[in-house]
Amino acid sequence: MAKMPKVQQKAPATLGSYTSIVVVSIIAMTTSCFFFNCILLKATENLHNKMTTNPAGRILNRFSKDVGCMDDQLPPLFLRALTICLASFCAMLVPAATNYWLFLVLLPILVTVASYVRYYLKSSRELKRIEAIKCSPVYSHITETANGLEIVHVSNMSRTFPERLQRLVQMGYVRG
Numbered sequence: 001m002a003k004m005p006k007v008q009q010k011a012p013a014t015l016g017s018y019t020s021i022v023v024v025s026i027i028a029m030t031t032s033c034f035f036f037n038c039i040l041l042k043a044t045e046n047l048h049n050k051m052t053t054n055p056a057g058r059i060l061n062r063f064s065k066d067v068g069c070m071d072d073q074l075p076p077l078f079l080r081a082l083t084i085c086l087a088s089f090c091a092m093l094v095p096a097a098t099n100y101w102l103f104l105v106l107l108p109i110l111v112t113v114a115s116y117v118r119y120y121l122k123s124s125r126e127l128k129r130i131e132a133i134k135c136s137p138v139y140s141h142i143t144e145t146a147n148g149l150e151i152v153h154v155s156n157m158s159r160t161f162p163e164r165l166q167r168l169v170q171m172g173y174v175r176g
Contacts, residue, residue: 040074041075044074092106137168
């Protein structure tokens with residue numbers, strides 16, 4: 001491969017071509033991110049519309065924070081994760097393609113990363129499960145009280161709800 005002389009590297013035509021490549025790549029990346037987010041938002045809208053037509057959907061609709069999280073936070077995080085994975089793959093593939101001996105070094109690294117990912121996913125799922133079990137008495141108490149609110153008021157049991165909720169919180173069922 002021939003090297004370009006410094007005079008030609010600083011020529012306006014060369015700088016213009018490099019600038020145009022950068023501008024086109026920025027526009028392409030912005031456009032792809034925009035369409036990716038639009039597609040994911042449309043998918044979540046379709047999922048939400050299908051879920052609210054059945055009784056289970058009405059129950060799920062109570063968890064509007066979770067649905068909002070799916071709509072607002074999941075698409076950018078998914079796009080960021082996809083971009084990082086592709087960039088990492090390219091960062092490993094390009095040098096390995098120029099020097100095939102790097103594949104021998106790359107293989108143990110990929111196996112190690114895959115084992116760490118598997119371990120992390122199992123651990124994070126278990127922690128979420130434990131957290132849900134720990135917080136469930138508080139959530140069930142609030143749900144049961146909200147569903148039977150008329151009975152609570154008629155029976156003059158308005159004071160028992162905050163007292164029991166306070167006991168559950170003091171027992172450590174909710175994160176502080």
